[in-house]
Amino acid sequence: MDRIYMDHAATTPLDERVLEDMMPFLKENFGNPSSAHFFGREVRKALEKAREKMASLLGATPEEIYFTSGGTEADNLAIIGSARALRNRGNHIITTSVEHHAVLDTCLALKEEGFEVTVLPVDQYGMVDPNDVREAIQENTILLSVMYANNEVGTIQPVEEIGKIARENNILFHIDAVQSVGNLPVNVEKLSVDLLALSAHKFYGPKGVGLLFIKEGTGINHLTHGGGQERGKRAGTENIPGIIGMAKAMELAYSELEEFVPRMEALRDRLIHGCLEMEEVKLNGHPSQRLPGNVNVSFEYIEGEALLLSLDFKGVAASSGSACSSGSMNPSHVLLAAGMSEQTARGAIRLSLGRHNSMEEVDYVLQVIKESVDKLRSMSSIYQGKGER
Amino acid sequence: MYNEKVMEHFNNPRNAGDMENPDGVGEIGNVRCGDITKVFIKVNEQGIIEDIKFRTFGCGAAIASSSMLTEMVKGKHVDEAVKITDIEVADNLGGLPPQKLHCSNLAADALKAALKDYQDKQK
Numbered sequence: 207m208d209r210i211y212m213d214h215a216a217t218t219p220l221d222e223r224v225l226e227d228m229m230p231f232l233k234e235n236f237g238n239p240s241s242a243h244f245f246g247r248e249v250r251k252a253l254e255k256a257r258e259k260m261a262s263l264l265g266a267t268p269e270e271i272y273f274t275s276g277g278t279e280a281d282n283l284a285i286i287g288s289a290r291a292l293r294n295r296g297n298h299i300i301t302t303s304v305e306h307h308a309v310l311d312t313c314l315a316l317k318e319e320g321f322e323v324t325v326l327p328v329d330q331y332g333m334v335d336p337n338d339v340r341e342a343i344q345e346n347t348i349l350l351s352v353m354y355a356n357n358e359v360g361t362i363q364p365v366e367e368i369g370k371i372a373r374e375n376n377i378l379f380h381i382d383a384v385q386s387v388g389n390l391p392v393n394v395e396k397l398s399v400d401l402l403a404l405s406a407h408k409f410y411g412p413k414g415v416g417l418l419f420i421k422e423g424t425g426i427n428h429l430t431h432g433g434g435q436e437r438g439k440r441a442g443t444e445n446i447p448g449i450i451g452m453a454k455a456m457e458l459a460y461s462e463l464e465e466f467v468p469r470m471e472a473l474r475d476r477l478i479h480g481c482l483e484m485e486e487v488k489l490n491g492h493p494s495q496r497l498p499g500n501v502n503v504s505f506e507y508i509e510g511e512a513l514l515l516s517l518d519f520k521g522v523a524a525s526s527g528s529a530c531s532s533g534s535m536n537p538s539h540v541l542l543a544a545g546m547s548e549q550t551a552r553g554a555i556r557l558s559l560g561r562h563n564s565m566e567e568v569d570y571v572l573q574v575i576k577e578s579v580d581k582l583r584s585m586s587s588i589y590q591g592k593g594e595r
Numbered sequence: 596m597y598n599e600k601v602m603e604h605f606n607n608p609r610n611a612g613d614m615e616n617p618d619g620v621g622e623i624g625n626v627r628c629g630d631i632t633k634v635f636i637k638v639n640e641q642g643i644i645e646d647i648k649f650r651t652f653g654c655g656a657a658i659a660s661s662s663m664l665t666e667m668v669k670g671k672h673v674d675e676a677v678k679i680t681d682i683e684v685a686d687n688l689g690g691l692p693p694q695k696l697h698c699s700n701l702a703a704d705a706l707k708a709a710l711k712d713y714q715d716k717q718k
Contacts, residue, residue, distance in 0.1 A: 516605075584612065585651060587632060587650040
């Protein structure tokens with residue numbers, strides 16, 4: 207069998223239709239949208255059309271859309287920009303222990319500027335309790351940042367409820383929605399959100415482009431200095447082919463959502479059930495409130511990285527929760543926050559499904575996982591079962 | 596991340612598994628990264644390591660370095676085997692990523708523990 211890609215939460219392949227829309231802007235329409243001449247004006251028109259399209263899909267106005275280099279920059283701009291703008295009103299930020307590092311590390315970095323950060327705990331499924339949010343609010347709280355859906359375990363957070371709490375308390379609410387478009391309905395009105403970050407390559411768009419929704423009237427200090435692009439909020443010439451591609455990708459993600467979600471859920475559930483039929487396996491993340499394509503399971507007695515390599519050898523691309531850095535294997539902060547032991551967290555792998563995956567692939571992957579797990583367990587020093595002879 | 600030799604040993608590990616009635620057993624764990632390697636040896640009357648097996652809980656580097664060590668040790672005299680270092684194991688694999696060099700390269704130490712166990716049993 208050919209190679210099988212099941213790492214769509216890391217990135218997705220570019221949709222052909224998206225590439226087609228981008229091509230003219232990689233070739234003849236090369237102008238700088240800030241230029242006054244014909245070349246610039248043509249591109250400016252396309253840029254603003256793309257902005258309008260995405261704004262309307264998100265339930266925003268075009269003036270509320272700011273393009274960035276991706277999700278990480280959008281999260282940084284949202285958090286640092288708003289915290290600094292509100293410094294005279296307060297210095298307390300609330301976030302959660304399962305955020306992507308683009309949010310978590312950004313919040314923690316603000317401590318150096320005198321901000322206080324509360325990192326909320328999660329339950330065994332990686333979910334935040336809105337009551338914990340309510341209780342964490344102080345007089346000086348200015349910003350609340352919670353992800354829509356978790357990139358590792360796929361748990362969908364109760365963001366609508368949390369958004370209401372933020373609104374009641376007059377606190378800015380930021381959502382890292384990077385894993386959401388294409389998997390969940392995303393509407394800024396419905397979410398009561400002030401700031402929302404997106405990245406195009408997570409929904410079959412190009413890499414290197416994202417956006418930040420900034421609700422009208424929200425003060426944000428810019429982080430980059432330069433030509434004053436994006437109404438002064440994000441200096442630097444716009445990534446035009448990227449933005450054009452992002453608009454098309456988002457349009458497709460919204461129009462195909464209804465068809466896509468049940469198909470992914472069927473693949474996901476078969477994969478989950480197949481894994482759980484094996485011995486000593488645990489499903490990570492929420493059993494029902496999870497992204498339609500997310501599978502995250504821990505196999506006891508083996509290391510996720512070893513399983514990942516073994517799958518890779520057999521042509522299956524997955525991802526492991528642990529990352530080796532500076533001489534220690536760090537289990538996923540998300541799994542540890544959900545109360546998992548280090549050893550079990552180290553046995554976690556994530557398979558994230560996408561548009562091109564099929565039931566046949568799922569069945570093949572299950573077979574490959576079983577073979578790999580059996581092989582690795584047979585040589586594991588902490589597995590009591592029979593070893594190879 | 597890993598070179599071809601490391602991947603080859605990872606995918607086709609030599610001497611993985613258990614041993615019945617070993618003459619020496621050694622187990623080493625790394626507290627920081629959680630890897631655990633266990634080595635079993637069979638030694639003949641001349642002091643030659645006739646057979647060796649390993650079991651490892653750890654990443655690709657941990658499994659590959661265990662496999663490599665067993666290959667280096669088989670047929671060697673205990674006095675020679677005890678001199679093998681983790682650096683030599685890594686060198687024989689054509690190198691390991693720096694962050695893996697110490698945390699996932701426990702086989703040489705596990706062998707030393709197995710040799711000590713063997714010698715203790717001789718007394």
